[in-house]
Amino acid sequence: MDVDPNGKAVSMAHKSVTWSRYKYPQSLIRYGVYLFTVVFIGYSLHYLNIPIERFYTMFGLGGSILSRYYPPDIAYALDKDYLRYVFETVQMAYVGTLLGVVISIPIAWCASFNVTPSRWLVYPIARFIIMASRSVHEMIWAILFVIILGYGMLPGVLALTLFTIGFAGKLFSEEVEAIKMGPVEAIRATGGNSLQVMVYAVLPQVKVAWTGISIYTWDSSFRAATVLGYFGAGGMGWYLKQTIETLENLKVSAILLSIIMLVIVSEVTSAWARGA
Amino acid sequence: MNPSSIQIRLERVVALRKRYKAIRYFFYFILFLLVLYSIKITVIEDTDWERIGGLGMVAKAMGRFLPPDLSVVKYLFKPTVETFMIACLGTMLAVVLSIPVIWLGAHNITPFFAVTYPLGRSLMTLSRSVNEIVWALIFVAAVGLGAFPGILAIAMRSVGFVAKTTAEAIEDVNTGPIEAIKAVGGSRFQVIRYAILPQILPIFISLVIFQWDINIRRATITGLVGAGGLGLTIQRQLLMYNYGGVTTVILAMLVLIGIGEVVSYYARRAII
Incomplete structure (x- = not known):
């Protein structure tokens, strides 16, 4: 039998073997926040109609765009x-x-x-x-x-x-x-x-x-x-x-x-x- | 020391003080003249007073903005949500982009001091010195119209502030934990992860929330140059000379910014 900080007896069998920093309710909230963030990003990308592929073409075109601005006058x-x-x-x-x-x-x-x-x-x-x-x-x-x-x-x-x-x-x-x-x-x-x-x-x-x-x-x-x-x-x-x-x-x-x-x-x- | 030498020293000090005072007043006087000159150039000579003509005309010009044109309200929901999302996504992107910049620009963790420290610092200055409108113009040219250039512009604009303030916080961290991790044989990465990160995380998060609040404000105007959000709506109302509609859009902006301010106030209070 082990004793937790509150003085209650806790049996060792119930304790998990790996140590985790966040206990049950906090860990759930954390995962909830992560999930919410991902869903929010996904939904807003969808809502804003963002053409992600243009982001890559920006780098592809990057050279040609920069060359239009170079040399500065x-x-x-x-x-x-x-x-x-x-x-x-x-x-x-x-x-x-x-x-x-x-x-x-x-x-x-x-x-x-x-x-x-x-x-x-x-x-x-x-x-x-x-x-x-x-x-x-x-x-x-x-x-x-x-x-x-x-x-x-x-x-x-x-x-x-x-x-x-x-x-x-x-x-x-x-x-x-x-x-x-x-x-x-x-x-x-x-x-x-x-x-x-x-x-x-x-x-x-x-x-x-x-x-x-x-x-x-x-x-x-x-x-x-x-x-x-x-x-x-x-x-x-x-x-x-x-x-x-x-x-x-x-x-x-x-x-x-x-x-x-x-x-x-x-x-x-x-x-x-x-x-x- | 005899009394007369004290007297002489005293006189010298008094004379010196008088001279300093004279110099200071002269300096103030020059400053005052400069102010007058600037006011003359900017306000008096440059303004077309005839066009403005009297206070009555100004009041009349302001009166065109009233009453707010409420028929615009039904077109406002989507751009308001868009503005909010642009601010959120822009801030998230800024957080991602600022991490390498912080790593380069904080002098106690930068990898190769002579090369990377100036690089990180100049990236911060570059990001902060260019106004969000200019960033938006650049990205509209690069990726086309829509919300996307707005997100990129806001992210680029906020990287500098987040990175600079966080780098300064990192330079001020308590060195005890760093030495402890080094003493048990931690690598550079482990030092950052276990000794520095826990110390700066609250500061970093409160900075990001503060920046998010400012970014909502910025997101309302990137639309003026074609980058989505409420700015586009206000631009459209201006082009139609529908000044009542402009007032309505500004009221919508105020509501959105007010919400952002309240949320950020309580979120920062909860963290600190």
């Missing part, structure tokens, strides 16, 4: 007009992010549960603003603003502003919710109102983190800005659309290369700025 990417658009893209990302960060500071203040001025009125509204601007993809925002305001960089800037509010606002308020409450209580005890609490107790604690988040947001919104022009919202994306629709593959590959280069530059810059 580097001269096109160094063209003065194009470089001007690149510069405008950088500015668009810059202005949009800055505007978004400035707006998201009060929103983050209202959307942090621990320091919000009013938990029943302002908190849900601020949460909703962040949720709504996060949920709609920045490309959709760009399309909507282009319809309302016309082509140009203003819709791009506004789309990036909303993107920043959703992105930075959420991270900002998460940062505020993680602060030490000691200073907040100290300011409240001396009779400070909630604005004073924000300025003297919260801001000093989150300043560094917020700066890091802002730089990271700038990096992300720059990535988005490179493509916003595809929907008419200014910047280099417009060139991408033009060259794709006229099937000038060599120019397309040059533009893609320039996007990748720019993003790498911005990533290095933002890593350096966050380190500093």
Whole structure:
């Protein structure tokens, strides 16, 4: 007779010889999950009508497709007009992010549960603003603003502003919710109102983190800005659309290369700025 | 040390501080000018103010989106399910593709450091630096229209984030178990399987769920360039200038993304 951890007697004959990590109900659930995953993959492949054989032909054609894009037309990417658009893209990302960060500071203040001025009125509204601007993809925002305001960089800037509010606002308020409450209580005890609490107790604690988040947001919104022009919202994306629709593959590959280069530059810059 | 030398040192420190302050304000001033210049270029000069004309016109332009055109609803079910499936399959494919990239790009398990580590890192950067729209365009050119290029585009886009964050988690793992497995004669593969995998699995799964949540958002727009899902429906409504229909499709997107957010929140809470 053997004794199990609960102290009940268990006869050795009932124990299985091989050790398995998961006991009966868990193992069944695990196999159920595996089965469900396989069935789900199979059903969705069927539902989406996916021609798997094209996947293999993609590799077969891979050489010929790549050769259509090679060599990239580097001269096109160094063209003065194009470089001007690149510069405008950088500015668009810059202005949009800055505007978004400035707006998201009060929103983050209202959307942090621990320091919000009013938990029943302002908190849900601020949460909703962040949720709504996060949920709609920045490309959709760009399309909507282009319809309302016309082509140009203003819709791009506004789309990036909303993107920043959703992105930075959420991270900002998460940062505020993680602060030490000691200073907040100290300011409240001396009779400070909630604005004073924000300025003297919260801001000093989150300043560094917020700066890091802002730089990271700038990096992300720059990535988005490179493509916003595809929907008419200014910047280099417009060139991408033009060259794709006229099937000038060599120019397309040059533009893609320039996007990748720019993003790498911005990533290095933002890593350096966050380190500093 | 006599009082006068202290006095001199104090003055020097104060002067230095003043200079730093001046430099800092100068820097802020330059930054401010740059901002003004950028705003002038992007917003003031580039915008066709006459077309926008007054707030009333803007309000009128926005008014075209209301009320939502509910007759579109019956065409929305299939694309919504499609978007959901594209996001799921794309995330699964990204998980599969990210495993070799993680193996190459985490510096404590990479096989040949000098060659494979930079390779893995640059694959991560490449995947993250190209926007999902561009990936979708590339795959539409490669495999044709439909949901398939959307899945591939989303998978390619998410590999970078999943691989980078997991590789960083692997670099931070507790080295005790690794040494223990090595000490009993485990091979490289056994070290990864029994010492590293159990430590990073919860992080990895929560990352994947987080990425799945983002991928639903991405899957709503890959259709704009012909890669299936709700984006295709919104494109169709835009081409018909049916702005009420656009609003309805956006509402459907919000519902789908909301569900994704709630599910991912509780799933991540259950794991951590």
